[in-house]
Amino acid sequence: MSTITTGLNMGGPMAPPGTPEEVDYSVAPEQVSLWQDAWRRFRRNKLSMAGIVVFGLIALIAIVSIFWTPYSLFQQGLGDITDPFSRAHPFGLDASGRDELSFLMRGAQVALEVGLLTAVTTSVVGIAAGLLAGFFRGWVDTLISGITYIGYGIPNLLIAFLILFITNRPSIVNVIVALSVTSWMDMARLVRGQTLALREREFVEAARATGTKDFKIMTRHVLPNALGPIIVQATFLIPQAILFEAFLSYLGFGLPNPDPSWGAMVSSGLGDRFLAYHTIMVPALALLITLMAINFIGDGLRDALDPRQAK
Amino acid sequence: MASLLEVKGLKTQFFVRGGRVRAVDGIDFRVNRGETVGIVGESGSGKSMTALSILRLVPEPGKIVEGSITFDGRDVLAFNDDELRKFRGNDVAMIFQDPMSSLNPVLKVGFQIEEAMKAHDRFTKEQAKERVPGLLSRVRIPDPKRRADEFPHQFSGGMRQRVMIAMGLSNEPGLLIADEPTTALDVTVQAQILEQLRDLNRELGTAIVLITHNMAVVASICTWVVVMYAGRVVEQGPTEAIFAAPQHPYTWSLLRSIPRIDEKLGSKLLTIKGLPPDLTNLPPGCKFHPRCLFAVDRCLTEEPELVTVGPGHESRCWVQMKNVKDPDADLRETPLVADEEAADAAAV
Amino acid sequence: MSRGTATYAAKRLLLVLGTAFVVSSATFLLVHSLAGNPFTCERNPAGCAHEAFVHGLDDPLLVQYRTFMWNLVHGDLGTSYVNQGAQVTPLLLKEAGNSLILGLCAIIVTILVGLVVGIVAAVRQNTWVDYTLSSFVVFGYSVPSFVLATFMIILSAILLPNWANSIGWGSPEQIPIPAIALGLPYAAIVARLVRASMLDVIRQDYVRTAWAKGLTGRVVIVRHALRNALIPVVTIGGPLVTGIITGSVVIETIFGVPGLGKEFVNSILNRDYGIVVGLYTFYAILVGLANLGVDLIYPVLDPRIRYA
Numbered sequence: 016m017s018t019i020t021t022g023l024n025m026g027g028p029m030a031p032p033g034t035p036e037e038v039d040y041s042v043a044p045e046q047v048s049l050w051q052d053a054w055r056r057f058r059r060n061k062l063s064m065a066g067i068v069v070f071g072l073i074a075l076i077a078i079v080s081i082f083w084t085p086y087s088l089f090q091q092g093l094g095d096i097t098d099p100f101s102r103a104h105p106f107g108l109d110a111s112g113r114d115e116l117s118f119l120m121r122g123a124q125v126a127l128e129v130g131l132l133t134a135v136t137t138s139v140v141g142i143a144a145g146l147l148a149g150f151f152r153g154w155v156d157t158l159i160s161g162i163t164y165i166g167y168g169i170p171n172l173l174i175a176f177l178i179l180f181i182t183n184r185p186s187i188v189n190v191i192v193a194l195s196v197t198s199w200m201d202m203a204r205l206v207r208g209q210t211l212a213l214r215e216r217e218f219v220e221a222a223r224a225t226g227t228k229d230f231k232i233m234t235r236h237v238l239p240n241a242l243g244p245i246i247v248q249a250t251f252l253i254p255q256a257i258l259f260e261a262f263l264s265y266l267g268f269g270l271p272n273p274d275p276s277w278g279a280m281v282s283s284g285l286g287d288r289f290l291a292y293h294t295i296m297v298p299a300l301a302l303l304i305t306l307m308a309i310n311f312i313g314d315g316l317r318d319a320l321d322p323r324q325a326k
Numbered sequence: 327m328a329s330l331l332e333v334k335g336l337k338t339q340f341f342v343r344g345g346r347v348r349a350v351d352g353i354d355f356r357v358n359r360g361e362t363v364g365i366v367g368e369s370g371s372g373k374s375m376t377a378l379s380i381l382r383l384v385p386e387p388g389k390i391v392e393g394s395i396t397f398d399g400r401d402v403l404a405f406n407d408d409e410l411r412k413f414r415g416n417d418v419a420m421i422f423q424d425p426m427s428s429l430n431p432v433l434k435v436g437f438q439i440e441e442a443m444k445a446h447d448r449f450t451k452e453q454a455k456e457r458v459p460g461l462l463s464r465v466r467i468p469d470p471k472r473r474a475d476e477f478p479h480q481f482s483g484g485m486r487q488r489v490m491i492a493m494g495l496s497n498e499p500g501l502l503i504a505d506e507p508t509t510a511l512d513v514t515v516q517a518q519i520l521e522q523l524r525d526l527n528r529e530l531g532t533a534i535v536l537i538t539h540n541m542a543v544v545a546s547i548c549t550w551v552v553v554m555y556a557g558r559v560v561e562q563g564p565t566e567a568i569f570a571a572p573q574h575p576y577t578w579s580l581l582r583s584i585p586r587i588d589e590k591l592g593s594k595l596l597t598i599k600g601l602p603p604d605l606t607n608l609p610p611g612c613k614f615h616p617r618c619l620f621a622v623d624r625c626l627t628e629e630p631e632l633v634t635v636g637p638g639h640e641s642r643c644w645v646q647m648k649n650v651k652d653p654d655a656d657l658r659e660t661p662l663v664a665d666e667e668a669a670d671a672a673a674v
Numbered sequence: 675m676s677r678g679t680a681t682y683a684a685k686r687l688l689l690v691l692g693t694a695f696v697v698s699s700a701t702f703l704l705v706h707s708l709a710g711n712p713f714t715c716e717r718n719p720a721g722c723a724h725e726a727f728v729h730g731l732d733d734p735l736l737v738q739y740r741t742f743m744w745n746l747v748h749g750d751l752g753t754s755y756v757n758q759g760a761q762v763t764p765l766l767l768k769e770a771g772n773s774l775i776l777g778l779c780a781i782i783v784t785i786l787v788g789l790v791v792g793i794v795a796a797v798r799q800n801t802w803v804d805y806t807l808s809s810f811v812v813f814g815y816s817v818p819s820f821v822l823a824t825f826m827i828i829l830s831a832i833l834l835p836n837w838a839n840s841i842g843w844g845s846p847e848q849i850p851i852p853a854i855a856l857g858l859p860y861a862a863i864v865a866r867l868v869r870a871s872m873l874d875v876i877r878q879d880y881v882r883t884a885w886a887k888g889l890t891g892r893v894v895i896v897r898h899a900l901r902n903a904l905i906p907v908v909t910i911g912g913p914l915v916t917g918i919i920t921g922s923v924v925i926e927t928i929f930g931v932p933g934l935g936k937e938f939v940n941s942i943l944n945r946d947y948g949i950v951v952g953l954y955t956f957y958a959i960l961v962g963l964a965n966l967g968v969d970l971i972y973p974v975l976d977p978r979i980r981y982a
Contacts, residue, residue, distance in 0.1 A: 167912070167961075168690075168693050169916075169954070169961065170916045170919045172920045173923075173938070176938075177701065180705075180942050262818065262920075262923075262924060266927070266939060281818075281820065281821060285824060295824055299818075302818060303813075303817055303821065306818075307816040310812050310816050383885060383886060385877075411889075411890060414886055414888035415888035419887075420886045422879060427879040428880055428882075430898055431902070431976070432905075432978075433901075441889065442888075445888045445893075479978050490883075
């Protein structure tokens, strides 16, 4: 950053207070790193910041619910079913007389657990596969690309069904595994594309010329430069996983009873829809708010990390 | 005789987060019928923005904030949407810097030229279609009938630029604005395009405003030169006068920085020190003074007005090059070789 | 169609068939080797064993596989495990017809709504119109389709009482609501894609050239901007079909539409292997064809792309 000074005394008694003695006509604006720049732009996006706040709240509720909920999930027959909002049960009761609020809180925990763990697992597997395929090409690439191609042709949810169908034992681990098995291929394809482009760049060539080991090149050089789109994709994996889990629970393939998942709540609520609307609306709204919040965050991240908007 | 285009006091600014970028900060010039005017300046001097302002194509977040643009006696800035549409591509046409990206990749070339004509009421659909091969051959594209049915990516860079010229001239505009038409092209192709423009000016009498950062390009086809710096006109005048005796230090430096074949071996090439100014934070006084070799005290505090230094020739400077005794002095300081004889002997 | 494209299409078709083969084999082997006997044999051991015999479940896996493949190639998906002796293939074909109608209507909704919303939001970028539409778009793809379906049922019961029951299938007025519930989430995704692509294209030099030629706003937006903007959007075709298939599973269940989606759920719950494997195969072929269709549209939209 070069500056051009005038060599003229700009201070003195007539100058406004705070004027430096020599004025600096810098010709380049302040330089910031890519991440700082992105963070600044992200902060300016009000919807994304709102999303973070909401997500934080939900995470808080989820954590609390592990240790405490107003009522146990197994307690039934707690009161009048059709009474939506009472002091003892702020969100009413479901058809079996169980406290909706407790289910709602636990549902948050399930959603976040499934969402985050699936996103993490998918990302790890996907990034590894994509890096290997893109970097080494050859038979590794053919194999991985072949698998992702076949996987691309089948609706993810249906593969998840198949896995759950076969294992036939509802548990949260099975759900996460089923979801991850279907989703890693999208991430792998993205990372592969990025790797293919990046490996031709000069800095990779330079690293190779200095004898850097392949693994180091992949993790220290290629991966950090591909992180932008990866982070965005990973963020969108969370609501996708939550949505899928809601679908599965809705169709009865989710967790064992009592299933606090919001999808299951909507499902059971639908059966009673002419008894009490709140059993449908409350978990549906919870799903909606959570998914929207995370999607806003993802959108904000995508705009913030867009290289075309970088200074 | 009334001029064809008259720009007075034009100010175009961009309203961004850091402040206001004064891209064009009060310029005056005119173009007469059939004339070729060159607008010269470096990146950020405001030359492209001037051109875009004439057609009112300034992109967001920019706005023309002040000034007047008169074409053939009509006030361009007062046009409503319909009048503006009829003005563009018809009275005044514009061709852009990068022919690669300036043509629509999914539409046939012939169609894009037809489209330019069909948008205005001068030709019928059939006439427009018939004119296309003629236009293409006028810009020397061989086999025009077949090529009209092809897509832009099937043409080379130089030919694409010719297509742009053909498109621009299709409605026989009074003025053609060419924004750095040769910058994206090879040197040999550059010469062809410039020759093309010169021929069209002579044959059709179309006035041309040529925007460039390259003084050599200006010399080849322009009769009048406008030199811009930091959004202002710093020198203006007939081409011969400007090239023979440039009065503004910036113009002088631009000319001195072009290597010439008749220079003595060993003399230094001038480079203009420093970088283009930050348009949100311009220095006081003359905008060029931080980079000027001949600045005096007055230049740091007072901005000079345009001063007439010859017939039609004006320059915005307190010093004026004609008052500088030996401008090449410090360029002869350190020759590359010890003495001339050794240099001649080495060259043999 | 040029020769290069025809060759490409032929290769891709083979690939689709190959994928279908892999999928059906994998599904078959997985299901039959891991998922256990579909017939609960505690209550009726004799009858159960008979069923197993009839369906060939006593044979070794490879033998079953060979029989299955042979039948599959002849279009015979066997008999249903649940409905005694009912042939699977004709049953599925009828349901496929229903699903196809629903799916196509949903896709029409998706494309129409998505295009309009995306274009308007892009052209009026950063105005309140854009913000409102963009918020609806986020809403659209955040709402699980079964939630949306539920809301729509409730709403239609209140607002359109003279429309007979929206649940069920048989009269044309029962099509719009499930089609909208199925298509709207994807309309949101398409809208977002269209908007982003239009914003990108509007800034391009050739759009500026179009303005400089004096073309009207409508011509510039539709003929110059939109045609280029649609090229990346077309990629969504494959995932769109996939998404409609996934969504149809839920939507058909809720609305009681006798289609493949509902059949899928029932078969899984009832452990009706024959249908399950058949459906997976069918879906694989459908998605493969959809992707091929998308790839064949590219050269039409973008003359720079040619399959050599």
